[in-house]
Structure formats: structure tokens, C-alpha cells
Amino acid sequence: MTIRWTVPLLLPFVLAGCSFFSKSQSTFYSLDRIAPAAAVANVRGLPIGIDGVELPPGLDRREIVVRKADHQLDISSNEQWSASLQPLVLHTLAFDLAARLPEGMVILPGEAKPSGAMRSIDVVLEELAAGPDAKVVLDGRWMVRESGRPDVTRHERIVVDIASLASANIAKGVSQALGTLADRMAAAMSGP
Secondary structure (H helix, E strand, O other): OHHHHHHHHHHHHHHHHHHHHHOOOOEEEOOOOOOOOOOOOOOOOOOEEEEEEEOOOOOOOOEEEEEEOOOEEEEEEEEEEOOOHHHHHHHHHHHHHHHHOOOOOEEOOOOOOOOOOOEEEEEEEEEEEEOOOOEEEEEEEEEEEOOOOOOEEEEEEEEEEOOOOOHHHHHHHHHHHHHHHHHHHHHHHHOO
16 A cells, blocks of 8 residues: 555655756857957057947857847757856956056956056947857947047948857857957057
């Protein structure tokens, strides 16, 4: 009689355990810093800090997003960034820019801002995504603000070919696009 009551009571626990173990594991990706394309730019003047990065709606999330045809998005719940995409982009871009400018010129995320004047950069990306072709596209504007001077705004469109729309290739492509953006920012700041 004990066995007859035990089996029905244990069956839900066994089934719940099976579904727990059958869930697929998530894979997490980060962005890499990319070495500068040119030597450190000869920039002088006030220190520079990236105040903010704005991403397109729907892309600032943990899941990796791929654009599909007909204005659709493919969102993979098992392929994820290590954090929301916005702080990853801000952090990677700031360190990429710091590698391209003289030591101490860039105020990195988390560092205290200087008590005196500084230049601020705002980045607004209209697009930062892969797909539907095997490309990562970064399209947006960045603005340098400095007290007492007019704001300077630039538009950048960067297209990085990738081997496929696999998440590892997307992470590599986004990293390369941010490195190219940092190259262009440093070149613009060292120009006349």
C-alpha cells in the first residue's frame, strides 16, 4: 500500500527535475577592445569623457539581436551579452578611445571627473546591429561639447563584414565597429 501512494506523490517531483535539467544553457558574450589602427593621436587640451551612449530602441538588452528581413528582429534568449548592451558599448568605446589618445586624456567610466573644465562626448547610435546580411552596421552621431565653444557633431557609418550571423561573429563585428569609431574620433580630435 505504501508504494501505491508513494509513486503518485513522487511523480511530479521527477517530472519537474527532468524539465529543470533539460533547459538549455545560455552562452554569454562580451565586447573586446581593439588595438588602434594608427599611432596615438597628438591631441592636446582638456580631458575628454564619454558622457553617454544611446542605442536604438529594442537593442539595449542582454539578448543578442539579429535583424531579419521585413523589419523583424530575431532575439535569442540563449545567446546573451554579459550585461545590457549599452554599458558594454560605453565601456568598450571609452577604453578604445583611451588607447588612441595620450595617456590620461580620456576620463574612463567610473573615474572621478576633474574639478576643472573638460570636453564631453555624447554618442547616439541610430543602428548597431547585425543582419540580415552577414554584416554589423554602426550608424550614428557623436558630439563633442566644451564650455565656451560651439558643439562639434560628426556622423559615422561603419560596416564590418562578418563570417556569419553566429553570435560569436556578431560580438567580434561589434567590437571592430567600436574600434573603428574610436579611430575616427581620435583622428577628428587631432585634426585642425
